[in-house]
Amino acid sequence: MSIPNIRSVxxxxxxxxxxxxxxxxxxxxxxxxxxxxxxxxYVDKDGGIDIEDCGRVSEYLSQKLDENDPITDAYFLEVSSPGAERPLKKAKDFMKSIGKHVYVTTYEPIDGNKEFEGTLVSFDEATVVVRVGKKEHELPYDKVASARLAIIF
Incomplete structure (x- = not known):
């Protein structure tokens, strides 16, 4: 089974x-x-996820994986929180993160850069707008390679 199919299953x-x-x-x-x-x-919930929550999800999923056995290779199962620098994978992740500090990379240079760290100003499923300093960068959503929340030190 291919990796995308394993993820889906x-x-x-x-x-x-x-x-x-x-x-x-x-x-x-x-x-x-x-x-x-x-x-x-990686799982989360409002207010954050704790070790007991991860343990319960792991037990449930382990049982389901044993019953259905979709993965032929030997593997280690890990269930955890996405952490403070949570990845932004889905449109709803971007929507929930408006106003937060983010780090976004693109597949090709936009405004001369492929890395943008700043405030997520807006998102409309076609464009991600990140303010870096005083400049706002409009990044086409389909050109975003990765995005995550970022901690300011």
């Missing part, structure tokens, strides 16, 4: 539990590091 397995408990699925990764495969599931 895992999302379908875990989403009913997450919805029932009012958790949010932030991301699913299936990656090889060294000789080991890792299935990482």
């Amino acid at each position: 895992v999302e379908d397995m875990v989403n009913p539990y997450l919805e029932e408990h009012q958790f949010e699925l932030v991301d699913v990764e299936y990656v090889k590091e060294g000789s080991s495969w890792f299935l990482r599931v």
Whole structure:
């Protein structure tokens, strides 16, 4: 099974539990590091997620994965919070982050840059507007390579 299919199958397995408990699925990764495969599931909820929440999601998902066995390789399952520098993957992530400090990279230079760190001013599903200093940069959403919340030090 391909990596995108594994992500999709895992999302379908875990989403009913997450919805029932009012958790949010932030991301699913299936990656090889060294000789080991890792299935990482990032979850969150209003007010933040704790270790007990992650443990319950892990137990539920582990049972579902054992029952259905969609992954042929040996792997490690990790369920965790997305952390303070949470990735912005979906349109709703961008909408919820308006007014927050973000770090955005693009596939190609825009206004001479591929990296933008500043305040997320607006998002309309076609354009991400980030204010860096006094200048606002309009980034086409389809040109965004990655985006995450950023901590100001």
